[in-house]
Amino acid sequence: MNEHETVILHASATPSAPTLVLRPWRTEDVAALVEVFRDPTLRHWTSSGVENAADALRWVRDQERNWATGDHLAFAVLEAQPQHTSTQGQLAGHVILKEAAAGKPSAEVGYWTAAHARGRGVAPRALESLTEWAFDTLGPDGLERLELLHQVDNPASCRVAHKTGYRLDTVLAAAPPAYPREGHLHVRHRDGGRGELAAPERPRPRACTSHGVREHRWRMSIDQTWKVGALAEASGLTVRTLHHWDRIGLLSPSRRTAAGHREYTEQDVVRLYQVLALRRLGLGLETIATCLDVGVDPVRLVSEHLAAVEESIASLDALRHRLAYIQGELAADPARAPEISALIGTLRTTGGAGAESEQALRRHLDDDQMQTLRDRAAVLGPAAHYLLEVEWPELYRRAEALRTAGVEPAEPRVRKLVARMDELSSLFTGGDSGVSAAVRSAWQQEPAAMSGDPTVPADAWHALTAYLDRARAHTHSTA
CATH class of the missing domain: 3.40.630.30 (Gcn5-related N-acetyltransferase (GNAT))
Structure with missing residues (x-):
């Protein structure tokens, strides 16, 4: 030896x-x-x-x-x-x-x-x-x-x-x-x-x-560092929220003072911005954690945040103009009720996949089912990208790793992955079992086209889907 x-x-x-x-x-x-x-x-x-x-x-x-x-x-x-x-x-x-x-x-x-x-x-x-x-x-x-x-x-x-x-x-x-x-x-x-070492002796990385x-x-x-109270005040969050995110591992202070107190660093603040921006796009905390673990494109994230802010500004500007019009009507004649069309407009303002994969979907879904997918994606907005292109593939990678490692499909960690996959599927299909079955058929028969990776072997995908189905069956049998 x-x-x-x-x-x-x-x-x-x-x-x-x-x-x-x-x-x-x-x-x-x-x-x-x-x-x-x-x-x-x-x-x-x-x-x-x-x-x-x-x-x-x-x-x-x-x-x-x-x-x-x-x-x-x-x-x-x-x-x-x-x-x-x-x-x-x-x-x-x-x-x-x-x-x-x-x-x-x-x-x-x-x-x-x-x-x-x-x-x-x-x-x-x-x-x-x-x-x-x-x-x-x-x-x-x-x-x-x-x-x-x-x-x-x-x-x-x-x-x-x-x-x-x-x-x-x-x-x-x-x-x-x-x-x-x-x-x-x-x-x-x-x-x-x-x-740190004295400047002349400090080695260059x-x-x-x-x-x-x-x-x-x-x-x-x-x-620069922040204590939890100062960061809560600066970000508009509550101390309780930051403590909760610390407990679940989403955002934890990285530095300790000599007295043992925990402090947030500038890098923690960068992560906080990412969390808030993704939450602003409608993502849940579990999805946000997965996205940040995999890594998100900061340029895209800021661009989508900016687009959401500009959309909000446009909506508020439209509301401002409608309210100004109603105010003018009432000021001119207080006894006159505002036009119903103006009120309806105000209420409305106040309330307010790649080409290859799409071709594969069209071979398995009819026009109405395709429209269902498009409508659901439109409702999800920018969050659809992170759910579909970041979290979903990562869930499948983790499931495949568990399968190849010999983990039984009945184990809780496999069933938890399957539950989240089915939850995401429901978000995009609206719970329509026919759409879900058709999408699953597309993945089973054309995994390379659906994943965008021409090297994906169909046999490996079939083994993974069978593994996930066994996990689902065990979940349903114990429910």
């Missing part, structure tokens, strides 16, 4: 998730590595390029060589299983300590989480275990600072950083075309304090290929 294979780390279990085991990668992980890299979200945020068993074996061998050189120390993150040994289990993620060496004052950390394990606190628990081990092991030799870098449109990484004590230190400038967006540099010091971020010439420090 190589010396590095004796390095085994652990992260404690939670009430809803098992103990994590962190150990160096092994060739026995190849099959599981290929499976987790089928997830498009993981491929989007990483640059590992694992497409098949040969790629996975090459990647694992690279990690073994990096352990031998000692500057890139990667761990497979496993969820412990009762039937497995202490160093086996289901692959849940990956953490790495990069460019670490005796005498160097800083190093970099990175991570990713398998799709089926998201939402169980794998990343923050594994990163915390790696961080403590790095400072314990290399701290005596001079390691004082760990850095975590990610692209600005990856809010999930921001939350992981904050949960593990990596404070937002710097916004890194974009450098198109290779790095089209700004990046975030998070920092954690060995002593837990906020002090390296390129972060796993998240598409690198440092450029200028940087902007982020230091």
Whole structure:
């Protein structure tokens, strides 16, 4: 056994998730590595390029060589299983300590989480275990600072950083075309304090290929914070609402004062804006959490928020003109009742998929059913995009990950996914069972056209739909 294979780390279990085991990668992980890299979200945020068993074996061998050189120390993150040994289990993620060496004052950390394990606190628990081990092991030799870098449109990484004590230190400038967006540099010091190395000695952060971020010439420090009362007043929310969002994990303050009081950072305020903007579009909190976990396009979000505000302004302007007209009528002749048409207009003002997939739908739905879908989408407005193109695909990815991991369809986490899928289906079909059946038929028979991904194999989709149907049947049998 190589010396590095004796390095085994652990992260404690939670009430809803098992103990994590962190150990160096092994060739026995190849099959599981290929499976987790089928997830498009993981491929989007990483640059590992694992497409098949040969790629996975090459990647694992690279990690073994990096352990031998000692500057890139990667761990497979496993969820412990009762039937497995202490160093086996289901692959849940990956953490790495990069460019670490005796005498160097800083190093970099990175991570990713398998799709089926998201939402169980794998990343923050594994990163915390790696961080403590790095400072314990290399701290005596001079390691004082760990850095975590990610692209600005990856809010999930921001939350992981904050949960593990990596404070937002710097916004890194974009450098198109290779790095089209700004990046975030998070920092954690060995002593837990906020002090930094003296400016002449401070190392410049390296390129972060796993998240598409690198440092450029200028940087902007982020230091302003808010207590819960101040943020509630500034945002127009109640303290009770912010406390509730903290409890459910939607928006949590990221920093603690020396006295232990929790404070919101500027990055938390950015997330708060995203939550409020998505809620303004009519999305529920569960959908908002899913969208932010996957990542939303900030340009689109602000544009849709702006469009909604302009629509509201136009509506209020129309109402103002109608009320001014009625006021003028009444001022001219108080005994005269305003015109009924004017009142009706005032009341009205006051109350006020891709081409290929649409072609596939038309082969399965009649004109009336298609109109039902269009009408429902129109009612949902901009929220339809986030429900249909962000949350719905993510629910299917999570279900497929559970299926391939061997999770029984009767388990509560599978049934919860199915319940949400059916809830979304009802939103778009109006509860019409005929429309629902026709849409499901389109997905079953033409998954590539419906998903917009020509590589989607029909057999894999059929296996997933059968798996979800078994979960539905179990739900109905126990209802």
